[in-house]
Amino acid sequence: MNALTVTLRTLHHGERHLEKALLAVAERHRTEHEVHHVATDLAGWSHEHCARLADTGHHYGLDLSGPPADPSPGALAGLRAKAAEAVGRRPEPGLALLHDLLDLHLAATRNSVHWEMLAQAGQAARDPRLLALTTACHPRTLRQARWTNTVIKQLSPQVLTSV
Amino acid sequence: MTTEADRIADPWGERTPYDRGTPWPARTDRHLAPGLTEADVERWVQTASVLHSNGDAMDIAVRHGRVVGVRGRAGDRVNRGRLGPKDLYGWQANNSPDRLTRPLVRRNGRLVPSDWDTAMDRIVSRTRHLLDERGPGSIGFYTSGQLFLEEYYTLAVLARAGIGTNHLDGNTRLCTSTAAEALKESFGCDGQPGSYEDIDHADALALFGHNMAETQTVLWARVLDRLAGGDPPALVCVDPRTTPVARRATVHLAPRPGTNVALMNALLHEIIRRGWTDPSYIDAHTVGYAELAARVERCTPRWASRICDVPAPGIERAAEILGTAERLTSTVLQGFYQSHQATAAAVQVNNLHLIRGMLGRPGRGLLQMNGQPSAENTRECGADGNLPGFRNWQNDEQVAQLAEVWNVTPDRIPHYAPPTHAMQMFRYAEQGTLRMLWISGTNPAVSLPELARIRSILGQERLFVVVQDLFETETAQLADVVLPAATWGEKTGTLTNADRTVHLSDKAVDPPGEARPDLDIFLDFAARMDFRDKDGGPLIGWHDPESAFAAWQRCSAGRPCDYTGLSYERLHGGTGIQWPCTAGAPDGTSRLYTDGFPFAHPDTCESYGKDLVTGAPDEPVEYRSLNPDGKAVVKAAEYLPPHEDVSPDFPLQLITGRTVHHFHTRTKTGRAPELNAAAPDVWAEMSGAEAAALGLHAGDLVEVGTRRGAVRARLRITPMRDGVVFVPFHYGYWDTPAGHRPAADGAGRAANEGTITDWDPVSKQPLFKTCAARVTPVEPGTGTERHRTAHTARTARSAR
Structure with missing residues (x-):
């Protein structure tokens, strides 16, 4: 396995993780309606990225599993959603949400850096397959990172200055 | 031509055909109280409609100190004398016997009549207490699309630079x-x-x-x-x-x-x-x-x-x-x-x-x-969306410019994030970080999605709710302080319609009892709070509508919504005038973007996208x-599937909307006899095929349910696409025994009992037209009910 395939594999793992993490955050913060809906939409992008990485991976001798068959956060999530509704009346979940968004932001940023590495490799090796893949996917990863940062920016003043 | 026909039966009136490229002919519509003629009218007072966004210009007929009718202004560019049914009949709500005439305060759990000093003292002391204990982020303002420009602008200055809160929005969030x-x-x-x-x-x-x-x-x-x-x-x-x-x-x-x-x-x-x-x-x-x-x-x-x-x-x-x-x-x-x-x-x-x-x-x-009469003003004054004068919160130079107009330091104006939108304010209130919500001229307990949630937020002990309105609306019934407001015809101000036409609306009669213009209420609050500018002078230096207008003109100068060429004098007598109106364009501007897009420039734009x-x-x-x-x-967009789609349990799509006879939550139109009689109660509409598939008939009482709540309504069969049920959103509970919520047996009347809490991530406008629902029979209709559902002009084509 060479450095390129290691990177493909790492990014594949990263997109799988981000899809699950977005859905888990959507579930946990049902009472934050915009976060719930947008996180669910953005999970779809990671799902697609994962599938495309698996497809492309074949050409590099990789057998990647693709997106998770059932990316939903599982049985515990139901309990978490109930808990979200129960604590939806308290201010502290605001801080929990900021921390969840921070984790999402770092995961998306990590994926973005890997896309950057692959894009650079594609340019250097004049590999049209790799370039097509990164051109299609990287912008959406950047949008995921931008979104998480935006929500953090907009919610922090209220969460951190309210008593 | 002057007409006084039955405009419930024919909402659009007689045809005055015209050819392409020729001016639209005038037709003057009029309606006076029964038995009166124009000879009985003592004064005609100039105004424009506040029951929709079209901006139809009219004169109010006054006799013995009361509004007794209306007549369209034939010389106005917007309507050339025509009026719609809501304007022809809606003015009667002004004279309604259940107008609020005294402030109310909550004592031992009940709203009781009070006086202005007591009510304002309560508001001011709560505001001071919250500012000291929790800071400006604990205070929010939710206003309307039905006040006047002078009122929104004053509210924007006092909220942003006075209180220093980022939480100011209008119900225009729902419409525009x-x-x-x-x-x-x-x-x-x-x-x-x-x-x-x-x-x-x-x-x-x-x-x-x-x-x-x-x-x-x-x-x-x-x-x-x-x-x-x-x-x-x-x-x-x-x-x-x-x-x-x-x-x-x-x-x-x-x-x-x-x-x-x-x-x-x-x-x-x-x-x-x-x-x-x-x-x-x-x-x-x-x-x-x-x-x-x-x-x-x-x-x-x-x-x-x-x-x-x-x-x-x-x-x-x-x-x-x-x-x-x-x-x-x-x-x-x-x-x-x-x-x-x-x-x-x-x-x-x-x-x-x-x-x-x-x-x-x-x-x-x-x-x-736009949906509402003065939604444009809410937007341009920064009482909804961005900063006043379409200024960009991300552009420090534009913020500095605004600070100069207000004579405050730029850090007095919150601009670290976009102004907080209404749905987010309610979320902060739900979480308990927002502790005071001042609601002026709107009725969220009927108009926001998922009403059980909204009622429970407004009903919280820890949230101090101020409501400023004409009537004891569903929302007012949940308030801690209720302020009686004057309305259209009882106060002076300007309003701008959907095609940028500015109209003056003059005071015709005195408000009932102790009711006061919204502008006076805001000015009184600002004075009691003693808001100061950076040199120690009063932050708000104006004292009446005309001086507020002048202050706004200074704020609008050089921005797209430039009002500097306008004045009350110029708006008197003739037609409304379209902004921008400046020394260089004294008659206003009919079309923007005749030669490029000057306010798309990075230095001047309101938003970077x-x-x-x-x-x-x-x-x-x-x-x-x-x-x-x-x-x-040119901005491309990819299609994404709706967030809540149909399922076996909820196989239909619910869309809510308007009817020609009512405005918003019927606070006025429900009190105009002709309009109320034309559409007295909620209904649901489905296609004939969809109803037949469910074994339903016109006139049946049905329940339209979603994952969140349900509304009971008589069914009308109308031509529309299959798979969809439509419910008008105007109906609430003020004219039912329960007052502000469904009766104890749980039968809702407000379409928003079941709508979804979801909004467009870009505009933050709630989505009232995309949620999954089911329709189930409650009881079959009788012959009369089947007939009744077909009695308005719009449903006369009912299948049965």
């Missing part, structure tokens, strides 16, 4: 924020590009999700007069229901709710594929076209027909009309603004006009419509590199 956002995305700045006169010149009209016949009856009368005259325009209608507009359309497309972006992308695909674009306009005036062309390349009519459930040939035919018109005028309203991917869909209508070069010339008009999926704002540096010279931005 997508219009504003779509304009900002495409043109860098809010501001209606077109003019109503474009209807006189168009050879094709396209109404996207806009049931103009019911929401703006006078503008629809203008269209009907064009259709009856020489060289009539082709008419394209996009609406899931067979509205009066759809029945007159050359092509009617009835897409599945929530799929507007797919439909628009297919229309744009066809226009590009058939070569109907204007390449020289695109080159000279826009950026981003290549991305749009790539985005819609595969969005064929056949592709869209599967998503939207609209026949592909219909899409092709509509594209041909839109693509070959020489003078295309489009309007957009709630069918787009309150549906899934609201801003993305509305922006595609802008794109249609940009790639065809259909802007800035007679008949080449784009009208992103947002991600159409996530709503995340772009950064200044990105905008500058994308659009260094300030051109229009």
Whole structure:
């Protein structure tokens, strides 16, 4: 396995993780309606990225599993959603949400850096397959990172200055 | 011609046909209290409508100190004398015996009559306490689309620079924020590009999700007069229901709710594929076209027909009309603004006009419509959306400019994030970080989605709720302090309609009892709070409507909504005037963007744009590199499936909307006898086929339920697409025994009991037209009920 395939594999793992993490955050913060809906939409992008990485991976001798068959956060999530509704009346979940968004932001940023590495490799090796893949996917990863940062920016003043 | 016909039966009145390119003839509509003639009228006082966004100019008839009727102003550019049913009859609400005449305060759990000093003291002491203990973020203001410019501006100054809170929004969030956002995305700045006169010149009209016949009856009368005259325009209608507009359309497309972006992308695909674009306009005036062309390349009519459930040939035919018109005028309203991917869909209508070069010339008009009478003022004064004067919160120079106008330091004006939108304020209140909400002129306990949640938020002990209104609305019943407000005809101010026409509305009579103009209430609060500018002078130096207007003029100077050429004197007597109105354009400006897009420039723009999926704002540096010279931005969007789709348990789509007889939550129109009698109670509408499949008949009492709640209504069978149920949103509980909520047996009357808490991430406008529902029988209708459901003009075509 060479450095390129290691990177493909790492990014594949990263997109799988981000899809699950977005859905888990959507579930946990049902009472934050915009976060719930947008996180669910953005999970779809990671799902697609994962599938495309698996497809492309074949050409590099990789057998990647693709997106998770059932990316939903599982049985515990139901309990978490109930808990979200129960604590939806308290201010502290605001801080929990900021921390969840921070984790999402770092995961998306990590994926973005890997896309950057692959894009650079594609340019250097004049590999049209790799370039097509990164051109299609990287912008959406950047949008995921931008979104998480935006929500953090907009919610922090209220969460951190309210008593 | 002066007419006083029964305008419940005929909302649009007699035809006055006219040919393309000729002026719209005048027709003066009038309605006086029974038994009175014009000879009995002591005074006529100039005003304009506050019951819809069209801005119809009229005079109020006064006799013995009371409003006794209205008459359209034939000389006004907007309506040429015509009035709709809501204006002809709605004024009677002013004289309603249940007007609030004294402040109310909550004592031992009950609202009891009080006096102004006690009520204002309570508000001021709570405000001071919260500022000391919790800071400005604990205080929010939720205002209206029905006050006057002078009132919004005063509220914006006192909230932003006085209190220092970022939490100020209007209920215009529910009706017009997508219009504003779509304009900002495409043109860098809010501001209606077109003019109503474009209807006189168009050879094709396209109404996207806009049931103009019911929401703006006078503008629809203008269209009907064009259709009856020489060289009539082709008419394209996009609406899931067979509205009066759809029945007159050359092509009617009835897409599945929530799929507007797919439909628009297919229309744009066809226009590009058939070569109907204007390449020289695109080159000279826009950026981003290549991305749009790539985005819609595969969005064929056949592709869209599967998503939207609209026949592909219909899409092709509509594209041909839109693509070959020489003078295309489009309007957009709630069918787009309150549906899934609201801003993305509305922006595609802008794109249609940009790639065809259909802007800035007679008949080449784009009208992103408003829902409420003074929604435009809420937007421009910064009581909704951005900072006053369409200023950009991300641009430090523009913030500094505003600080200079207010004589405060820039850090006094919160601009670390976009102003907080209404749904987020309610979320903060739910969480307990917002502890005081001052609601002026609106009724969220009926108009917001998922009402059980809204009632429980407003009913919290820890939230101090102030309501300023004419009546004891559902929301007022949940308040801690209720302030009685004067209304239209009882106070002076200006208001601006959907095509930027500014009208003066003069005081005709005194308000009842101790009711006071909203402006006076805000000024009183500011004085009691003793807000100061940076030199120790009063932050708010004005004292009446005209001095408030002058203050606003200074704030508007140099911005797109420039009012500096206007004055109360100029607005008296003649016609309303369209902003910008300046020394250089003293008669106002009929069309924006006749020569480029000056407010799309990175230095002057109101917004740098947002991600159409996530709503995340772009950064200044990105905008500058994308659009260094300030051109229009052609912004592509991908279709995404709706967030809540149908399921076996909830197999239908619920859409809510308006009826011609009522405005908002019926606080006024429900108190006008003719309007109330025409539509006294809530109903549900379905197609004949859908009802038959469920074994339902017209007149049956049904329950329209969603995952969140249910409403009980009599069923009407009307032509519309299958799979959809429509419920008007106007009805609440003030005229029921329970007062502000459903009766104990749980039968809701408000459509919003069941609507979803979801909003467009870009405009933050709640989505009232995309949620899953089921319809179940409660009890069969009787013969009379079956007859009753068919008694209005609009449902006279009922299947039974």
